[in-house]
Amino acid sequence: MNSVSVPDRERAVELVQQAYADGRLNPAELERRLELALTAASSQELASVVADLPDDVVRLGSTGGRVMRTGDWQVPRRLRIDSEYGRVRLDLSKARIPYARIDIELRLAYGGAVIILPAGASANVDGVRTEWGGVTCKAAGRPRPGGLHVHITGEFPYGRLRIRNSRT
Structure with missing residues (x-):
């Protein structure tokens, strides 16, 4: 039986x-499913709790090119980017973001991301793992009332991640 990891349980609750x-979901169904998600003993039990719910992950990828999003674009609640050798640039400063929190998962082998x-947004990078690369975050780390909070996770074996607030 596969045990349930903390991130998997947190994702199911989300x-x-x-x-x-x-x-x-109505309030009774919310309560029932939260109890099941919090007490699931196996990954199969946990999967059954959310099997009929949409997992709205937008996936972008590149082998050696660039992944860029700038200007006026619609930011999904969950974004995953996979890139072997390319670079990633996500400029959220002029984007439409209808959520208080977004999750960005980056899987970059040799590339880097900016x-x-x-302005005023915060970011949590505690879920980023790097071996030979580095992570620099100049944004506030704790969520601020009424502000956007970006939760960033992923792996950068040889890449670098830089996060900063817009200057405008």
């Missing part, structure tokens, strides 16, 4: 809460 916020946050 999906259930988001489904409730989106009007897909994420520019809107």
